Amino acid sequence: MKRFFVQRKNIFLASILILCLILSTLAFAQQESRENQQKVKNVILMIPDGMTIAHTTLARWYQGGEPLAMDEIACGLVRTYSANNPITDSAPAATAYATGYKTQNRYLSIYPEMVSMPGVGQVEEKDFYKPIVTILEAAKKSGKSTGLVFTCQFPHATPAAFASHTDNRNDYESIAEQMVYNQVDVVLGGGYKYIDKNQRKDKEDLAGYLKQNGFFVTTSWQDAKNFSGQKIWGLFAQDAMHYDFDRNGTGESSLAEMTQKALQVLSKNRNGFFLMVEGSEIDWASHANDPVGVVSEVLAFDKAVKVALDFAKSREDTAVIIASDHANGGMTLGNYSTQYDSALLNDFLKYITKAKRTGAGIEELLGNNKTDENIKKIVSEYYGIDNLTPDEINAIKNAKAGNLNYVLGPIISKRSNIGWTTNGHTGEEVVLYAYHPNGYIPRGVIDNTEVCDYMAEILGIDLGSFNESAYISNIDLEEKGYDVSLDTSNPTNVQLVINKGSRTYIIPQNKNVVLEGSNQYKLKYVSVYIPSAKRFFVSSEVESLIK
Structure with a gap:
């Protein structure tokens, strides 16, 4: 029993x-x-640079109150501060989206030296200025195709943060060279002069390098539209592209058209893709306090959003994330002179809906003919304003070249009950929008670094593992006993020199190559020189190469 x-x-x-x-x-x-x-195979990140709730409100009223394409996927707010300031500039803001780390103003995808904001961790001194592998770079290393679409010049802060590393966001030539050597598969926007050997100070033939590596390089939108391959750099303006309202007759493509083309090319990769699309000039219109420019660019961006959402909804493997990098201008519907309880919608829209060009477009039309009569004629024809004051006419006459929108913007704003607090960025949260085929989206108030964390998670990319051993510095190599020096004889092409026995290895900045005699070796990552700190960062597998 x-x-x-x-x-x-x-x-x-x-x-x-x-x-x-x-x-x-x-x-x-x-x-x-x-x-x-x-998990998804494809991620489309869309950045309406500088856009706030006031921007989308005005754009919505401009089109008769009809919803924007992005409205249906609004899901939260994003905190935008940088490592050292409550108000960020575009470089650290884009860095947060690209890397999941905060850095300081002016820096692009490198660790900060200075940290002063609450909750932002201080990095070790040895890691000051160290390049951080971006989600675009990691996606490419994971076998995905990569793309950047924008209307600014391509080395500008937002696109640059995804494919370059520097402590000076204005060093366009170095940034451009890094982006070229990173071999982003699809680049569509402005800035051809930064790859043209005849216009670059260092005479580097970056267009030639791209062509040698199988890229189709063009300044013609028609040629780009007809392209059927998988690697293209289409740069349709020498510098930045025109505002959308000013585009007619230029031969330039719209942001929506470039987005459509990028998706067509990138989706050929069975492993998927990462694409960043920026509405670059919403920010510039906001700096100028130009409500016409704001409407022009928000609506152009929203058309690109529709293209992206239509693509994502037609399949089960694509997520779309939309978030401005920061707010700009302190724009309001209603200013100190507005009688809010009696102001009608037409009091806000009368002149804006009549506008046929932005302030920048009016400057092109005026040219050098800034007589009183021509100014009155052009402003009347393109804005419907027939009562310019003598002071306003003089201000238009005396506007600095390239800055007429800073004069015309406030003229339109004053007549349209639009308020502004600044010509600079502001520090409030921005709206988060997200679409995921299975509804897995971030909600509530999140940090800008969490946008990158989310994208990496759904793509199945471990950014931490990429960053653990990506870069080693000249100082690290010296401490390990290597004979290392910096050749700064050519300031536009600083080189790291490593002597090992009878061999000398030369590593030029901004490229991903090592030269040894007649031999050339390719590295995983582009080499980065930080002049202010005299630090040179090189892909860490260089050690195995020189041993």
Whole structure:
């Protein structure tokens, strides 16, 4: 009898163990299934640079109150401060989206030296200025195609943060060279002069390098539109492109058209893609306090959003994330002179809806003919304003070249009950928008670094593992006993020199190559020189090369 009960007890325990095993297996399977449902193959990040709620409100009223394409996927807010300032500039803001780390103003995708904002961790001194691998770079290393679409010049802060590393966002030539050597598969926007050897100070033939590496390089939108390959750099303006309202007759493409083309090319890769699309000039119109420019660029961006959402909704493997990098201008519907309880919608829209050009477009039309009569004629024809004051006419006459929108913007704003607090950025939160085929989206108030964390998670990319051993500095190499020096004889092409026995290895900045005699070796990452700190960062596998 005792043995019978023992046997029953053993059977009971075995049953419990089997049940626990089944339940844990089911739980694990459910978790795995849930994680698989969260994963996507493609991510489209869209950045309406400088856009605030006031911008979208005005754009919505401009089109008769009809909703914007992005409205349906609004889901939260994003905090935008940088490592050292409550008000960020575009470089650290884009860095947060690109890397998941905050850095200081002016820096692009490198660790900060100075940290002063609450909750931002201080990095070790040895890591000051160290390049941080971006989600675009990691996606490319993971076999995905990569793309950047924008209307500014391509080395400008936002696109630059995804494919370059520097402590000076204005060093366009170095940034451009890094972006070229990073071989982003699809680049569409402005800035051809930065790859043209005849216009670059260092005479580097970056267009030639791209062509040698299988890229189609063009300044013609028609040629780009007809392109059927997988690697293209289409730069449709020598510098920045025109505002959308000013585009007619230029031969330039719209942001929506470039987005459509990028998706067509990138989707050929079965492994998926990462694409960043920026509405670059919303920010510039806001700096100028130009409400016409704001409407022009918000609506152009929203058309690109529709293209992206239509693409994502037509398949089950694509997520779309939209978030401004920061607010700009302190724009309001209503200013100090507005009688808010009696102001009608037409009091805000009368002149803005009549506008056919932005302030920048009016400057092109005026040219050098800034007589009183021509100014009155052009402003009347393109804005419907027939009562310019003598002071306003003089201000238009005396506007600095390239800055007429800073004069015309306030003229339109004053007549349209539009308020502004600054010509600079502001520090409030911006709206977060997200679409995921299985509804896995961030909600509530999140940090800008969490946008990158989310994208990496759904793409299945471990950015931490990429950054653990990506870069080593000249100082690190010296401490390891290598004979290292910096050749600064050519300030536009500083080189790291490593002597090993009878061999000398030369590593030029901004490229991903090592030269040794007649041999050339390719590195995983572009080499980065930080002049202010005399630090040179090189892809860490260089050690195995020179041993």
